[in-house]
Amino acid sequence: MNPSLLVVEDDEVMCKTIAEVFEKKGLRVLSAKNGEDAIIYLTREIIDLALIDFRLPGMNGLTLLKAIKEMDDGIMVIVMTAYPEVKMAISAMKAGAYDYINKPFELEELKLLIDKALEIQKMKFDILRLQRIKCEEDYFGEMIGTGSVFNELKGFILKVAKAPKTPILIQGESGVGKELVANAIHQNSDRAGKPFLKVNCSAIPDTLLEAELFGYEKGAFTDAKQSRKGLFELSDGGTLFLDEIGDMKPHIQPKILRVIEYQNFRKIGGNRDIQVDVRIITATNRDLKTMVEKGLFREDLYYRLKVMTINVPPLRERREDIIHIVDALIKNYNKLFGKNIKGLSDDAMSLLYNYPWPGNIRELKNVIERACILSGSDIILPSHLPEELRNTEKKNLKGAEINRDLKSLQDVERNHIIRILGEVEGNKSSAAKILGISRLTLREKMKKYGIEESA
Numbered sequence: 001m002n003p004s005l006l007v008v009e010d011d012e013v014m015c016k017t018i019a020e021v022f023e024k025k026g027l028r029v030l031s032a033k034n035g036e037d038a039i040i041y042l043t044r045e046i047i048d049l050a051l052i053d054f055r056l057p058g059m060n061g062l063t064l065l066k067a068i069k070e071m072d073d074g075i076m077v078i079v080m081t082a083y084p085e086v087k088m089a090i091s092a093m094k095a096g097a098y099d100y101i102n103k104p105f106e107l108e109e110l111k112l113l114i115d116k117a118l119e120i121q122k123m124k125f126d127i128l129r130l131q132r133i134k135c136e137e138d139y140f141g142e143m144i145g146t147g148s149v150f151n152e153l154k155g156f157i158l159k160v161a162k163a164p165k166t167p168i169l170i171q172g173e174s175g176v177g178k179e180l181v182a183n184a185i186h187q188n189s190d191r192a193g194k195p196f197l198k199v200n201c202s203a204i205p206d207t208l209l210e211a212e213l214f215g216y217e218k219g220a221f222t223d224a225k226q227s228r229k230g231l232f233e234l235s236d237g238g239t240l241f242l243d244e245i246g247d248m249k250p251h252i253q254p255k256i257l258r259v260i261e262y263q264n265f266r267k268i269g270g271n272r273d274i275q276v277d278v279r280i281i282t283a284t285n286r287d288l289k290t291m292v293e294k295g296l297f298r299e300d301l302y303y304r305l306k307v308m309t310i311n312v313p314p315l316r317e318r319r320e321d322i323i324h325i326v327d328a329l330i331k332n333y334n335k336l337f338g339k340n341i342k343g344l345s346d347d348a349m350s351l352l353y354n355y356p357w358p359g360n361i362r363e364l365k366n367v368i369e370r371a372c373i374l375s376g377s378d379i380i381l382p383s384h385l386p387e388e389l390r391n392t393e394k395k396n397l398k399g400a401e402i403n404r405d406l407k408s409l410q411d412v413e414r415n416h417i418i419r420i421l422g423e424v425e426g427n428k429s430s431a432a433k434i435l436g437i438s439r440l441t442l443r444e445k446m447k448k449y450g451i452e453e454s455a
């Protein structure tokens, strides 16, 4: 919208002349004969600039100026005074006027003054907008969750997002939200305005994957009729997300390592190094460490990637979020299917809560979608949930019995410690944190149970 100028002047000729001049310059000009009329405009319109005469019938210019500043401090006010009124001009400046102009004046002089005021106002507006963008909430997109596990994940995302180039490895079971995490890292980083490109390394045959990533020169192979940019070049300045990195064929892996180390690569068939500035995020639901041991994944790349690892916890380790995610999903599906489902019955909810969710949030989404379709009323009942959810409770009970029969509490504790140590790759601080005991206690227990340091 064009900037607007409010002229408050009781001399009609003067008022008209000013209006004509500035309308020609593209401003939206509003004219008022006195302060009272001006106030009415101010309550109804968005005003950027006000040009007010000091001497007005009724409310004087200074009072009007103060009223304007009180109503909207962002309006820039220029006061017109007669030559001998220097003192008044000073009090106007003190009351927050942007500037003043002495009558009589040349229109050119007024034009310059108003141009400058508009320019300053635009700058102020830009700064405000930038500040607002900066203060805007951190970005987590579709990610829902409120529990402490989820909050810890969010905090970690924000931290790694700030490291400008460090590659990040996102690990987690299938369906936990690794892709959303990758997106959140990009959006919360300084690269947010730049490209965020993704490629699924398992979905593309490996010859194509190489061309996709690095691009090719004309004539590099039979089908290369034209040279083409690859994803590394296209995401320059931004982030490239290599999903399912565990499925990347070994011969491409060293090339990825090179981009990470030196930020350069060559196109297929090219003889020139291309320099890029790309943050690489990788994700996998495979156990890369085991893959390395079996020779299926390059050790050097693994060590480079795992420097900054985010483990996205499975849904069963943050059951407190289930209810919030379900709420959001139901709202969505209501819209999609034109339904009005209010929620789940208590027993249906408890089935959701007790199920181990091997397919994590993706599975939860499917279950809720299906239930929303099946439910004929405004509530989801156990009968709308799949068989395997309804069986969980029985299975859990059985499992507990077997454990009680075969294992002592100490056995269970020992096994649990070994399991956790394995999951955090032997990092005792992390293990202690997960187990809710101090490092010292953990060390004592490891000694007691004869658990090796490297377990």
Ligand SMILES: Nc1ncnc2c1ncn2[C@@H]1O[C@H](COP(=O)(O)OP(=O)(O)OP(=O)(O)O)[C@@H](O)[C@H]1O
Pocket: 142, 143, 144, 145, 172, 173, 174, 175, 176, 177, 178, 179, 180, 181, 284, 285, 325, 361, 362, 365
């Ligand atoms: N915290 C969350 N809140 C709401 N929806 C989520 C959340 N996390 C994941 N989802 C949804 O769950 C589904 C699976 O997420 P995503 O594709 O990111 O998982 P993934 O870990 O990449 O899975 P995979 O290993 O199978 O590729 C998506 O539809 C996503 O929108």
Ligand SMILES: [Mg+2]
Pocket: 178, 179, 243
């Ligand atoms: Mg994924």
